Amino acid sequence: MAPAYDALVIGTGFGGAVAACRLAQAGLSVRVLERGLRYPKGSFPRDFEDPRNGWLWQHRQGLFDIKLLKGMSVVQAAGYGGGSLIYANVHLRPPPDVFASGWPEGYSRESLDPYYDLVAHMLDVQPITASARGLPPKTKRMQEVATKLGREAQFFYPNLAVRFAPAGEPMPNKFGVLQEGCSYCGECDIGCNRRAKNTLDLNYLAVAEQRGAEVTTQAEVTRIEPLSPGYRVTFTDHANAGMQRTVDARRVFLCAGAVNSTELLLRNRDVLGTLPDLSARLGTRYSANGDFLAFAFDTKEPWDPAVGPTITTGMVVDEGQGKDKTWFLFQEGGHPVQAAGLMMAMDPDRAMTLPADLLQRELVKVLRTRSKEMAAIENERGRFQAVFLAMGRDKSNGRLTLSPITRELQVQWDVPANLPLYRTQEQLCEDVARALGTRAAFNPLWERLHLPVSVHNLGGCAMAEEPAYGVLNPHGEVHGYPGLYVMDGAALPVGVGVNPSSSIAAVAERNVEQVIRQVKDAPNWVAPERVPTKAAPAYPPRVSMRMMPEVETVASPVVSGTDPLGDVVVPPGGTVASPTPVVGLRFTERMKGFLQPNHPSPEDFAGAARAGQRGGQTAEFVVTITLPNLDRFLAQESHGGIVQGTLHVRGFTPPGGAPVENGVFNLFVGTERFYERRMLYLMPFTGVDGQPYLLDGYKEVNDDAGFDVWSDTSTLYTVLRKGHERTGPIVATGIIRLHLPDFLQQLTTFSVLGTSSPLKQADAMRRFGGMFMGTLWDVFARAKFD
Ligand SMILES: Cc1cc2nc3c(=O)[nH]c(=O)nc-3n(C[C@H](O)[C@H](O)[C@H](O)COP(=O)(O)OP(=O)(O)OC[C@H]3O[C@@H](n4cnc5c(N)ncnc54)[C@H](O)[C@@H]3O)c2cc1C
Ligand code: SF4
Incomplete structure (x- = not known):
């Protein structure tokens, strides 16, 4: 018909x-x-x-x-x-x-x-x-x-x-x-x-x-x-x-x-x-x-x-x-x-x-x-x-x-x-x-x-x-x-x-x-x-x-x-440049550790990491963190950046790893305690089973009894959640760490975006470093000396 x-x-x-x-x-x-x-x-x-x-x-x-x-x-x-x-x-x-x-x-x-x-x-x-x-x-x-x-x-x-x-x-x-x-x-x-x-x-x-x-x-x-x-x-x-x-x-x-x-x-x-x-x-x-x-x-x-x-x-x-x-x-x-x-x-x-x-x-x-x-x-x-x-x-x-x-x-x-x-x-x-x-x-x-x-x-x-x-x-x-x-x-x-x-x-x-x-x-x-x-x-x-x-x-x-x-008339050399050019920063970070699935106590990060290590439950990521606008990154309380890269979590990601989908990084977010900051890593990904997951980790930077800057800034307390929201149920727990050789490698990956001027690049690195160290000073030193 x-x-x-x-x-x-x-x-x-x-x-x-x-x-x-x-x-x-x-x-x-x-x-x-x-x-x-x-x-x-x-x-x-x-x-x-x-x-x-x-x-x-x-x-x-x-x-x-x-x-x-x-x-x-x-x-x-x-x-x-x-x-x-x-x-x-x-x-x-x-x-x-x-x-x-x-x-x-x-x-x-x-x-x-x-x-x-x-x-x-x-x-x-x-x-x-x-x-x-x-x-x-x-x-x-x-x-x-x-x-x-x-x-x-x-x-x-x-x-x-x-x-x-x-x-x-x-x-x-x-x-x-x-x-x-x-x-x-x-x-x-x-x-x-x-x-x-x-x-x-x-x-x-x-x-x-x-x-x-x-x-x-x-x-x-x-x-x-x-x-x-x-x-x-x-x-x-x-x-x-x-x-x-x-x-x-x-x-x-x-x-x-x-x-x-x-x-x-x-x-x-x-x-x-x-x-x-x-x-x-x-x-x-x-x-x-x-x-x-x-x-x-x-x-x-x-x-x-x-x-x-x-x-x-x-x-x-x-x-x-x-x-x-x-x-x-x-x-x-x-x-x-x-x-x-x-x-x-x-x-x-x-x-x-x-x-x-x-x-x-x-x-x-x-x-x-x-x-x-x-x-x-x-x-x-x-x-x-x-x-x-x-x-x-x-x-x-x-x-x-x-x-x-x-x-x-x-x-x-x-x-x-x-x-x-x-x-x-x-x-x-x-x-x-x-x-x-x-x-x-x-x-x-x-x-x-x-x-x-x-x-x-x-x-x-x-x-x-x-x-x-x-x-x-x-x-x-x-x-x-x-x-x-x-x-x-x-x-x-x-x-x-x-x-x-x-x-x-x-x-x-x-x-x-x-x-x-x-x-x-x-x-x-x-x-x-x-x-x-x-x-x-x-x-x-x-x-x-x-x-x-x-x-x-x-x-x-x-x-x-x-x-x-x-x-509209555009001059041969292009339109006038902004008096306030935006400069950004980028670096790559590799961290490795262990996440134990269904650990009986999801908050027991250390116990879960030990159990995960015994069972070979490895977790690793290599991510590039981009701070698109350094001025705003420094000015905001949340100090946010973009996370891109690949995650490997045994049992959850395919053999080649899973790409991080619109990940978020926050450096030094305040908590209820003045002398405490957290670095947050939120990395949504799709698991090997096709379901959405969220790697939700934080580094706790505080003036605890150990007073250990390196340990604080290199230990990521991590849970894996089902779904892409922070309210999702926890399916694995553990710790992922930044190891010293990887940190030394990370230092070589820093690049400044948006300017080719060596002076401006040096200035950007100085400002980022100043903020990083300044915040660590607030956390670790000011409480002692102020
Ligand atoms: C707030 C706003 C302001 C905008 N301002 C401008 C502007 O000033 N100038 C400009 O150029 N553009 C503007 N846009 C963009 C512009 O509206 C779109 O680019 C344009 O409408 C796209 O045309 P389209 O034919 O591709 O699709 P649409 O105009 O989106 O038309 C698609 C139609 O298909 C229908 N439809 C969708 N799925 C189905 C389905 N399964 N079965 C049956 N029907 C379906 C929809 O209801 C819709 O009526 C604006 C858009 C928004 C949202
Ligand atoms: S301003 Fe826009 S909405 Fe209002 S009368 Fe004019 S065209 Fe219509």
Whole structure:
């Protein structure tokens, strides 16, 4: 039997909306499945007391899907319109050199420009300067900051998909859908209840429905299975008690977003076995697009984060050459008035000290509680809170995988390899904060655990000519599976460095055009908006549509869009260097000992180590500890660093050892006793049985009767826990030691990061050594002599 539809589109973000619109315009029968809800005017959640009331995908298909993945925290949207519902409206084209490597043949800025123009036309983009309301305070602050920092030539106003018309007056947009003008309420990232954001449901998706696309929301796709011809797609119908339903279609366009599309394909290949021939490269070339989040509290002048669209300005940083090039954008950010408490929970000075030994999920729980406590803080203070967002060209060297036994999605993200970018971003955040008369504060997940948060996830199903290099062919069709396409952020083979939605949509425009030309055997087919004025399409009202226009309109044709980033001037030697360069430090440590499984008394470290030694229960690790920012390492109470390396624990790790996954090191954390400090080592890993474990060890540095510096700083009291949290049950206990020959070797491994100046390197070593010795002095000597 012939499949019911010519095309099935999964997901309605920037890829899915483009695909659905063009396929329907081309006259194909189109079905759309979207896991989230529709948001008619005024329906975005606003219950700030209860996170389960409309906010979280996990609770009745709410708006935000926040995934605390091992290796990366990911924020994305669920809803009809995908990321456009909660994004900050910024539309930028990456500079031409982004396409110079990593892309299949045929991709360049020049070849994509007509599609960027088309996207700009559909989403009606324009900068904040087009608004009759004038510039919001934070926009003006950033203008001043750029001048103070000597970066005026790299300052610009990005295009925004926002309607800058009078607020409160509904008017049809060019597709006949009613919208109002922007009221500057600052709520863009929690859904625009005024419909001033040009979200995808008001343009691309509206046109798709006008042209007959059938849309089912609350429909979460779980399985894709080849038929002959076409594919059978299974989805969970959340609107009908989670019933399992199927749809057959000749072609499937997977557009569930970079993380979800990749996960769905991984599950269909590795768990369900329905798509066994997917490329071995599935999951690779993941990019977090260099996302970096920071804050500033108590700015000298009001920042007024809740006034104006969330982002209105940009500033380019472009330093170095070749593989040492660092390129990123800095953008000012805002937040709704009601989020002031949440932001203040990030303020290290105000949020009380956070315990140093919390891992990802525990830390998020504590921050959630703190933000509730902070919610009562008077609004006036909230006016002096700034949000900083940076994004840039990271190494795009991440990998999305399913954990072998638990099948949990995880990200392998190499923070140290991307540190030159992150360090420069931190540095600029500090400079901007200083120019605003205060200090920068960093996202605690970064500050404590060096876990980035990404809202701009890309890659995982990269396009490449050959399946040996990527999952998709250069037109987005899955290698080995004709008629199955991926047309969202997952298809981009490298991070674009700028806010990516324009690029995702432009690539989808290009690729769906190719599909339509093939299917219709019409080699010159183009989107109707690209044909000359006389033939421009009408957007007729349709009775059956829930939210569609009363007014018939005729679209104006596409004209060349503007490229504000292209007007930025970068001097030949690069942008001005920061006056406060960030210097880091790295060293490698090897420790060996014994861990006895199921020792009757888990706190009896010495007894367990002896038992372990008798039974040959060896434990050993070689780890590299990176302190990305020495200044902050020295200033923070938790003195945290990143741990990477390999662990061998007999009976728990495979013969070749287990890699440490986002390990944390804290030097000299205070305890309840003044003359006592602890060095903490937290090393999550996956055991030989595929289960998560945590090596949780501490060195106790105190002025005990023995007064033995060497023993104190070389003895790691260790437990092995099940799971990746410090509350997990203990499964082994013992002691792992630093032996003198290994310590002497360790001394040769110290290297200073971020400067090639011998003077600065010596200074960094002196400061680190001073802190190390200074703390040992506090512990061992001051008690005796003060
Ligand atoms: C807070 C925030 C601010 C941002 N600001 C900007 C910005 O200013 N500019 C910019 O360019 N980018 C911004 N982004 C990023 C931008 O939103 C994403 O890059 C973009 O939305 C990705 O498009 P996509 O088509 O790949 O996926 P998405 O837009 O994420 O769309 C995927 C869709 O698929 C649906 N889906 C997922 N799984 C399934 C399933 N199994 N079955 C059915 N449906 C499914 C989802 O619900 C979603 O609707 C921001 C993101 C966030 C979170
Ligand atoms: S500032 Fe307010 S009205 Fe304007 S686009 Fe954002 S949410 Fe909508």
